[in-house]
Amino acid sequence: MINENLQEVRNALPQGVALVAVSKFKPSEDILEAYAAGQRLFAESRPQELAEKAAALPKDIEWHFIGHLQTNKLKMVLPYATMIQSVDSRHLLDAIEKACAAEGRCIDVLLEMHLGAEETKQGMPEEEIMDILFDAENYPHIRFRGLMGMATNTPDAATVEADFSRIDSYMAYLVDTFPELESFDQLSIGMSGDWPIAVRNGSTMVRIGTAIFGNRN
Ligand SMILES: *Cc1c(COP(=O)(O)O)cnc(C)c1O
Numbered sequence: 001m002i003n004e005n006l007q008e009v010r011n012a013l014p015q016g017v018a019l020v021a022v023s024k025f026k027p028s029e030d031i032l033e034a035y036a037a038g039q040r041l042f043a044e045s046r047p048q049e050l051a052e053k054a055a056a057l058p059k060d061i062e063w064h065f066i067g068h069l070q071t072n073k074l075k076m077v078l079p080y081a082t083m084i085q086s087v088d089s090r091h092l093l094d095a096i097e098k099a100c101a102a103e104g105r106c107i108d109v110l111l112e113m114h115l116g117a118e119e120t121k122q123g124m125p126e127e128e129i130m131d132i133l134f135d136a137e138n139y140p141h142i143r144f145r146g147l148m149g150m151a152t153n154t155p156d157a158a159t160v161e162a163d164f165s166r167i168d169s170y171m172a173y174l175v176d177t178f179p180e181l182e183s184f185d186q187l188s189i190g191m192s193g194d195w196p197i198a199v200r201n202g203s204t205m206v207r208i209g210t211a212i213f214g215n216r217n
């Protein structure tokens with residue numbers, strides 16, 4: 001089933017849109033099934049779960065972190081993640097810079113932009129993202145790769161479309177404003193329920209869980 005689901009999503013995705021398989025809450029057997037079907041890029045949203053799975057699973061899996069990250073949990077994530085997609089505060093960014101500087105390494109990050117209506121939704125407002133990028137030279141161990149966002153959780157496609165259109169426009173604006181950030185080219189939008197809308201609005205990376213692995217208990 002996982003194999004079929006993966007093929008279905010892959011066949012529908014245009015060239016140039018990466019498929020991130022979101023394996024949170026799913027057992028390693030499910031991940032290995034996707035792995036056997038050729039999937040190498042996976043994402044987790046909880047630090048300990050990422051660390052346990054990544055330590056046990058094949059080393060050529062690439063892991064992204066997509067959940068809310070507390071700075072005291074960074075040490076569980078950094079050894080395994082090649083990208084942190086969910087940087088939602090300056091405080092977290094400072095901690096990542098410091099930890100990577102200490103280890104003499106760089107890491108890819110996406111800045112998570114607040115989208116959608118829900119008050120509790122994570123992510124930073126546009127101005128905060130702008131402030132960080134004006135300050136990019138103070139983060140020599142961070143490679144700013146782009147933006148991540150989650151649309152309003154609603155069945156109303158027009159609302160979702162408006163959210164994705166807004167982040168796509170803001171992405172274009174940032175690319176224009178910061179031409180010196182040469183690898184700032186990734187827009188991570190789109191999940192199981194809304195990825196076709198995201199793809200119409202400039203997504204370069206979709207994060208898909210349930211449409212591949214089935215419902216999470
Ligand atoms: C869980 C999760 C997803 C995947 O959601 P599905 O609806 O299962 O595809 C994508 N992005 C983030 C940040 C998530 O936490």
